[in-house]
Amino acid sequence: MRAALVTLYVAAALVAATCAVLSWRRRQRGPLASSLALITAGAAEWSLAEAVAAAAGxxxxxxxxxxxxxxGVAMLVAGFLWxxxxxTGRPITRRGLLLVHPALLMAxxxxxPWHHLFFSAVDAHPDGGVTVQFGPLYWLHTAYCYTVIAAGFVRAVAAMRRAVRxxxxxxxxxxxxxxAPLAGNGLSIFTGLTDRQVDLTPALFLVTATVWLWAERFGTPARRTPVAYEQVIAALSDAVMVLDPDGRVLDVNPAAAAMLASLGHVPDGAVVGRRWFEVVGPQLTAAFGGGNAQQTLTDGGTTYDVRVVRMRNADGSTPGAVVVVRDxxxxxxxRAELTDQAxxxxxxxVYNRRHLTTTLREQAGEGPLAVVMLDVDHFKSINDTYGHAVGDQVLIRLAQELGTAVGDTGTVARYGGEEFAIILPGAGARTAADLAEQWRDRSAGATVATARGPxxxxxxxxxxxxxAGxxxxxxxxxxxxxxxxxxxQGRNRVVTDVSLSTV
Structure with missing residues (x-):
């Protein structure tokens, strides 16, 4: 019996130590490796001490x-807490607190041996072993350990329910x-197995070490921090607000908190528990209270896309809504720039031929409508003499002059090559011809700089x-x-289709 216990404890120590070494070597790869190394190192020390106690002469x-x-117990409890x-996604920011219990325990x-408050009595065995009677400090230490471990289990179960599937x-x-070792420890303490120098806790750390080592070695990412839904929401750049059925804010992600702060409708920044229309302000009220997706423009020029998604339970009831707001x-x-470029x-x-045709169809039938078609005189000669770069500058300069002259009264478009078309809604042929004459005079007074002069x-x-018709x-x-x-008729002139005569 004694030899079997020693063998079991030594085996548990070796497995736990191996897991500790492997975890420590992986400490740069994930946030869980260091704490796992501390846990298994504590298990190894505890098991080794148990082996020595069982073999003591x-x-x-x-x-x-x-x-x-x-x-080893102190290392294990501190490591488990860490x-x-x-x-569970809530790391300890002040790790020095982890040393408080180990320091008090070691003290x-x-x-x-002087106060006997940890072990109230020690009974020696003829074979060299001992049986200890637990004192008040031991039970205080045990209560703390079980409280920490129970709280850890509760947090892990809650985090598992929040985690992505x-x-x-x-x-x-x-x-x-x-x-496994937690159950073994409780069984050993509260059933009197320790009186016979049998402690199942280190032995059952074989189960812990095996499971966690398997997870480390064969692909299950136990050394990585699991992803919870709240972490996913927090990582989104979109503003996310969770509302209850009455429209009260249950939660907001950091992006939503920043957006609401920029709107300035909640001076103290406290939005949880308030109605949504109290925190979003009048500019977003219509979008929040509307349908599935709406767009709204604030006074500051910011455009928000607001999407309201109603949550549904299995029974069809509505536990609330999720509102996603994107700038x-x-x-x-x-989009406007691309639309304009098209x-x-x-x-x-200036506008292209496709837009010209579309605009003509839209404006036809709404009253008088005239079109001026114009073409640069001797454009081929300009290209041949001065080069295509100068020819392009001629077209650009003419487009600028026409755009300035026409303004908001019409639409200027490049019809093709060196040819332009101007739509003049509300104008008849005579008015359009008079305007075209003004443009011709204005264009004739403009020059394009070339290597050969203006x-x-x-x-x-x-x-x-x-x-009509x-x-x-x-x-x-x-x-x-x-x-x-x-x-x-000689170029540099305007002709109307009505008379086909020079104006």
């Missing part, structure tokens, strides 16, 4: 080995590994008015026909 050696178990705190053990197996391994200001700016000419910056550019224009394609054809007539 004299009462003094047996008593010294019994006292020597408690450094490990559980990190494991009680070392001074026990794929990480719950990590908690199961943790709890299974820790439960889409930059996204909307980029309808703009890449060289000149280049003056003129254009020819054709004007047409949308006839005609379509926009017919309007463009007639304006183009008037432009062709202007070129045939």
């Amino acid at each position: 004299s009462p003094s050696t047996g008593l010294a080995a019994t006292y020597a178990m408690f450094p 490990h559980t705190a990190v494991f 009680a053990v070392v001074s026990d 794929g990480h719950r197996q990590v908690f199961v391994l943790f709890l299974a590994g820790a439960l 889409v200001t930059e996204l909307e700016r980029l 309808v703009r000419d890449g060289l000149t910056g 280049l003056r550019v003129t254009f020819s224009a054709g004007v047409a008015e949308l006839a 005609a379509d926009v394609e017919d309007l463009l054809r007639r304006a183009d026909r008037a432009l062709y007539a202007a070129k045939e």
